Amino acid sequence: MSPTGEEPSAVATSPSNCPACSALTEGTAWQRYRVCSRCRYHFQLTAAERIELLADPDSFRPSNPTLISVDPLVFTDRVSYRDRLERARRETSLNEAVVTGTARINGRDCVLAVFDFNFMGGSMGSVVGEKVALAHEAAAERRVPFISVVSSGGARMQEGMLSLVQMGKTAAAAMRLHQAGVPSITVLTNPTTGGVYASFASQGDFLLAEPGALIGFAGPRVIEQLTGEPPPAGTHTAEFLLQHGQLDGVVDRARLRGVLATLLQLFHSRGPVEVRSAPEPYRPPNTPPLSAWPEVELARRDDRPTSADYIRRLMPQFVELRGDRVYGDDAAVIAGIGDLAGITVCAIGQERGHGDPKRNGGRVRPEGFRKAARIMRLAAELRFPLITFIDTPGAHLDYESEARGLAGSLSSCLANMSVLPVPVVSVVIGEGGSGPALALGVADRILMQEHAVYSVIAPEGAAAIVHRDAARARDIADALKMTAYDCLVLGVVDAIVPEPENGAHLDPDYAALLLRGEVISALLELRKRDSRRLVEERWRKFRRMGEFQRLVEVEAADSQRAEALRTAMRHAFGSLGQLRERWPTRERRQQGATSTT
Ligand SMILES: [Zn+2]
Numbered sequence: 317m318s319p320t321g322e323e324p325s326a327v328a329t330s331p332s333n334c335p336a337c338s339a340l341t342e343g344t345a346w347q348r349y350r351v352c353s354r355c356r357y358h359f360q361l362t363a364a365e366r367i368e369l370l371a372d373p374d375s376f377r378p379s380n381p382t383l384i385s386v387d388p389l390v391f392t393d394r395v396s397y398r399d400r401l402e403r404a405r406r407e408t409s410l411n412e413a414v415v416t417g418t419a420r421i422n423g424r425d426c427v428l429a430v431f432d433f434n435f436m437g438g439s440m441g442s443v444v445g446e447k448v449a450l451a452h453e454a455a456a457e458r459r460v461p462f463i464s465v466v467s468s469g470g471a472r473m474q475e476g477m478l479s480l481v482q483m484g485k486t487a488a489a490a491m492r493l494h495q496a497g498v499p500s501i502t503v504l505t506n507p508t509t510g511g512v513y514a515s516f517a518s519q520g521d522f523l524l525a526e527p528g529a530l531i532g533f534a535g536p537r538v539i540e541q542l543t544g545e546p547p548p549a550g551t552h553t554a555e556f557l558l559q560h561g562q563l564d565g566v567v568d569r570a571r572l573r574g575v576l577a578t579l580l581q582l583f584h585s586r587g588p589v590e591v592r593s594a595p596e597p598y599r600p601p602n603t604p605p606l607s608a609w610p611e612v613e614l615a616r617r618d619d620r621p622t623s624a625d626y627i628r629r630l631m632p633q634f635v636e637l638r639g640d641r642v643y644g645d646d647a648a649v650i651a652g653i654g655d656l657a658g659i660t661v662c663a664i665g666q667e668r669g670h671g672d673p674k675r676n677g678g679r680v681r682p683e684g685f686r687k688a689a690r691i692m693r694l695a696a697e698l699r700f701p702l703i704t705f706i707d708t709p710g711a712h713l714d715y716e717s718e719a720r721g722l723a724g725s726l727s728s729c730l731a732n733m734s735v736l737p738v739p740v741v742s743v744v745i746g747e748g749g750s751g752p753a754l755a756l757g758v759a760d761r762i763l764m765q766e767h768a769v770y771s772v773i774a775p776e777g778a779a780a781i782v783h784r785d786a787a788r789a790r791d792i793a794d795a796l797k798m799t800a801y802d803c804l805v806l807g808v809v810d811a812i813v814p815e816p817e818n819g820a821h822l823d824p825d826y827a828a829l830l831l832r833g834e835v836i837s838a839l840l841e842l843r844k845r846d847s848r849r850l851v852e853e854r855w856r857k858f859r860r861m862g863e864f865q866r867l868v869e870v871e872a873a874d875s876q877r878a879e880a881l882r883t884a885m886r887h888a889f890g891s892l893g894q895l896r897e898r899w900p901t902r903e904r905r906q907q908g909a910t911s912t913t
Pocket of ligand 1 (some may be wrong): 355
């Protein structure tokens with residue numbers, strides 16, 4: 317049927333047994349969601365069933381329902397395209413494979429595009445492409461979020477190249493929606509392959525999928541035909557793609573409406589909010605801690621609150637986003653979108669996970685940096701302020717990290733952060749270890765918890781280099797000037813956030829409350845600036861860092877020398893404009909000389 321070779325299977329509306337576990341289909345999960353009560357197998361739904369499950373009652377208004385396909389190639393295989401279309405219309409009571417329109421979800425407006433696999437395998441011909449593009453345009457024009465629910469075999473062979481170019485058209489429409497700063501969500505359902513998956517569907521700002529859904533550019537049968545053997549079991553599933561960084565989440569159908577409603581609510585509440593009074597700023601301690609080592613030990617405690625602990629307490633409405641959309645999902649970085657006191661923000665943090673091995677102690681891999689950079693770009697596109705939580709001993713160091721671009725991915729975080737057109741607040745909450753810590757720290761306001769540490773190298777590493785003995789870390793910690801007090805004096809952080817007496821681990825709730833006040837007051841202050849000023853001031857903030865007295869003097873002397881040189885050149889060549897006029901002549905002469913040799 318479609319170029320991907322996935323034949324549409326008829327949707328059984330009332331099968332008697334689950335194809336996955338053979339249990340009888342019965343019970344409320346089946347009745348309400350068409351989900352197996354025993355194994356959660358998700359049956360296919362028609363577009364109408366989807367809309368009924370997702371949209372508020374009677375809120376859906378279809379758009380362009382009368383557009384119908386023609387047969388531009390007069391295509392015939394076993395059956396003529398015209399007859400196929402006729403049969404699909406009769407069997408589905410639809411005019412095409414996608415239903416578009418406006419709707420509300422939990423009272424919030426959105427534009428919906430819902431595919432129906434029963435109509436020629438949800439394949440995308442001219443009409444499907446046109447309706448998808450129109451729906452994107454409607455979302456951009458009305459500035460309401462765009463949600464597509466996709467199940468498709470890909471392009472529609474019967475319309476030839478006219479079908480293929482719909483990929484370009486719909487991806488372009490999605491890109492224009494990005495440029496307009498309007499959020500988009502794609503829900504991938506069973507099955508999604510080929511040209512729909514590889515065009516607008518993958519462009520969603522948020523990519524969700526239903527459990528067990530078959531998803532892939534080329535379906536497993538195509539791969540088997542090409543390679544002679546079937547791909548390993550479990551590939552081409554939503555779970556496989558989540559693990560490989562391609563999805564933000566796998567969401568059970570019973571929870572899908574809730575997740576979409578939360579996201580729509582978060583998109584909605586990004587307008588300016590009034591907070592009557594910002595909390596009193598904290599006065600940093602006047603005296604430094606007696607020695608740095610106890611601070612290092614406090615910062616590294618397994619029971620010290622982590623990014624996830626603070627995010628949970630600061631943002632009760634939080635949707636986690638996963639994956640770098642390239643290779644994997646690094647659990648050492650937690651990221652998402654949430655509501656902080658009525659302001660929708662993007663949040664990124666390194667997550668040590670209290671010893672949970674999958675968090676890798678907060679040691680970041682390239683996938684983690686790429687995920688962070690992706691969320692930074694999302695914050696820029698949708699104009700959400702960014703809050704980052706810094707808590708990492710460093711990067712995950714092995715040859716595989718190098719092969720997958722450790723330095724490059726870290727660097728892209730630094731570079732992306734520097735130009736974000738939104739307020740950026742960073743908090744060092746634990747161990748701020750070297751470059752991987754700074755990767756989340758190019759911020760407008762850099763806060764540091766009282767007992768956190770921040771340093772260019774771990775004391776063990778420094779001791780190994782200086783004393784050839786990592787055990788002497790305790791001695792060298794003081795010299796590294798890594799306590800919150802030191803960092804404030806050095807000017808690398810802007811403020812110290814107080815902790816409950818003797819450390820945040822003794823009262824995480826109170827620690828979160830103290831942190832919340834500081835973050836909100838920083839955000840409120842930054843929100844008064846426009847994006848140009850934010851970026852300019854952030855640049856100047858980092859541009860200044862590291863300049864100390866002697867260097868400034870050298871620079872001043874240098875600039876005097878440079879000015880003297882410019883004056884001498886003006887005397888020799890006249891004005892800069894006159895000087896430029898001579899260049900083309902010389903270049904032409906040189907080119908001429910080259911071409912004759
Ligand atoms: Zn089942």
